[in-house]
Amino acid sequence: MTFDPGSFRDPFGHVFSRDGKIFRSVFGPGVEDYEAAKDAGVYSKLIKAGLLLTHQEVGKDERAPEGTVYCLTHPRLPMVSYPWEWSFSMLKDAALIHLDVMEMLLSDNFWLRDASAFNVQYDGNRLCLIDTLSIGRRVPESPWVAYGQFCSHFLAPLAAAAYCDIRTFSLWRNHMDGYPLDLATKILPLMRLLQPGIFMHLTLHARFQRMADRREDIGEIKKVKKPKVNDPGLRGLINSLRKTIKGVKWKRFSEIWEEYGKIRTYRAEDLALKSEYVDNVVGQLRPQMVWDLGANTGEYSLIAASHGSFVVSIDQDPACTELLNQKLAKDNKNRGILPLTMDLANPSPGLGWDSTERLSLKERGPADLVLALALIHHLVLTSSVPLPLIANWFSKITGHLLLEYIPPTDPMVKKLIKNRGGEHLPYNWELFQKSFEKYFDFLDQTTLKNGRILLHGKNRNGAKRDTG
Numbered sequence: 001m002t003f004d005p006g007s008f009r010d011p012f013g014h015v016f017s018r019d020g021k022i023f024r025s026v027f028g029p030g031v032e033d034y035e036a037a038k039d040a041g042v043y044s045k046l047i048k049a050g051l052l053l054t055h056q057e058v059g060k061d062e063r064a065p066e067g068t069v070y071c072l073t074h075p076r077l078p079m080v081s082y083p084w085e086w087s088f089s090m091l092k093d094a095a096l097i098h099l100d101v102m103e104m105l106l107s108d109n110f111w112l113r114d115a116s117a118f119n120v121q122y123d124g125n126r127l128c129l130i131d132t133l134s135i136g137r138r139v140p141e142s143p144w145v146a147y148g149q150f151c152s153h154f155l156a157p158l159a160a161a162a163y164c165d166i167r168t169f170s171l172w173r174n175h176m177d178g179y180p181l182d183l184a185t186k187i188l189p190l191m192r193l194l195q196p197g198i199f200m201h202l203t204l205h206a207r208f209q210r211m212a213d214r215r216e217d218i219g220e221i222k223k224v225k226k227p228k229v230n231d232p233g234l235r236g237l238i239n240s241l242r243k244t245i246k247g248v249k250w251k252r253f254s255e256i257w258e259e260y261g262k263i264r265t266y267r268a269e270d271l272a273l274k275s276e277y278v279d280n281v282v283g284q285l286r287p288q289m290v291w292d293l294g295a296n297t298g299e300y301s302l303i304a305a306s307h308g309s310f311v312v313s314i315d316q317d318p319a320c321t322e323l324l325n326q327k328l329a330k331d332n333k334n335r336g337i338l339p340l341t342m343d344l345a346n347p348s349p350g351l352g353w354d355s356t357e358r359l360s361l362k363e364r365g366p367a368d369l370v371l372a373l374a375l376i377h378h379l380v381l382t383s384s385v386p387l388p389l390i391a392n393w394f395s396k397i398t399g400h401l402l403l404e405y406i407p408p409t410d411p412m413v414k415k416l417i418k419n420r421g422g423e424h425l426p427y428n429w430e431l432f433q434k435s436f437e438k439y440f441d442f443l444d445q446t447t448l449k450n451g452r453i454l455l456h457g458k459n460r461n462g463a464k465r466d467t468g
Contacts, residue, residue, distance in 0.1 A: 053075070111144060113134055151181060287400065381417055
């Protein structure tokens with residue numbers, strides 16, 4: 001039995017895995033709300049609407065965590081991801097899911113007692129709420145208990161990304177409990193702080209928080225009377241948040257990647273051969289999990305997904321993941337692709353308590369197949385990562401590897417080393433072969449007309465994904 005390190009803070013229950021299956025314990029403090037929601041048909045209603053991850057109640061045994069009253073089983077998620085890796089529209093969709101759930105729950109006198117971005121994941125078909133126990137009975141005439149958390153987990157990061165810089169998503173790594181609202185208001189332009197929804201839910205909200213913190217700092221013990229909120233008032237809050245979230249839009253797309261098809265050096269013949277090679281390798285292997293690293297706008301991710309593989313499509317440029325996410329949203333046939341934003345020279349590390357609460361990229365692998373197309377030369381010549389270290393890293397994250405070697409004579413490589421005067425790490429075919437053949441047996445390779453080489457390698461150590 002393995003405990004999920006991301007659920008230990010929840011007093012109502014913990015998630016654990018056993019025999020390849022995912023379970024959730026319901027502890028004593030969460031029993032009444034769980035039973036009430038089950039009896040009211042709340043869970044079944046949300047599951048039917050596609051808003052909540054499915055679960056089944058199963059009998060507990062002696063291996064269940066101490067204090068378990070009920071035991072639930074959930075389908076295994078294909079890949080856990082985190083807000084700092086998401087595209088702008090993915091975080092926005094996660095926010096709207098919370099509001100959709102809240103709207104449905106209020107009709108049955110329930111609500112979400114927390115509104116964490118970590119409670120939403122991609123289940124292989126759609127984003128949905130995964131924390132069954134975040135649903136509780138509403139406290140009559142009480143303000144929404146998770147209002148502040150919602151603003152710090154969704155509205156603040158979305159506004160900062162849209163109106164300041166999309167790279168502010170990296171703040172999540174230091175603020176996993178949500179963006180401090182006072183920080184968000186400091187980095188937002190004044191004109192944005194005065195927008196009606198932003199003004200109410202961020203500007204004024206941050207001010208009230210500072211006043212409350214100041215009273216606490218000086219030891220003021222005067223009891224502050226909590227406002228009473230009736231049903232229309234709470235629904236009005238949800239509608240206001242929905243309107244505000246929908247109104248926050250990021251428009252700063254990368255023109256480079258939007259025009260990528262025009263600037264790359266491939267001829268139509270080479271492009272067709274490359275696509276065919278990827279299609280053949282994926283078709284032969286039939287991998288369950290594919291990581292497309294340096295995926296750009298997901299051209300080869302789509303090929304892999306067409307064979308039924310679940311594909312994690314990773315690129316450093318947030319415009320790429322945003323464009324791919326929007327493309328997937330418009331085409332309901334292309335499911336099974338999770339676009340993530342990540343610098344592969346600085347991939348997501350383990351974070352939180354004991355650096356295990358949020359898993360590193362490597363800990364979420366290995367994949368069955370990794371695509372590394374037009375990537376290695378960037379890691380060596382732009383990020384200054386030596387070829388032997390790159391090969392070693394790949395050996396830890398995949399069972400099979402589909403590589404593309406771009407020779408030093410290639411126009412893109414020449415562009416990277418221009419004006420460097422030879423001051424860059426060694427990069428040549430001999431070192432490339434020596435580095436990767438230490439860990440991979442290459443089953444075949446093909447050379448394109450432009451001199452680029454495609455190779456399919458199998459990990460000698462047979463790296464396999466942990467399903468236990």
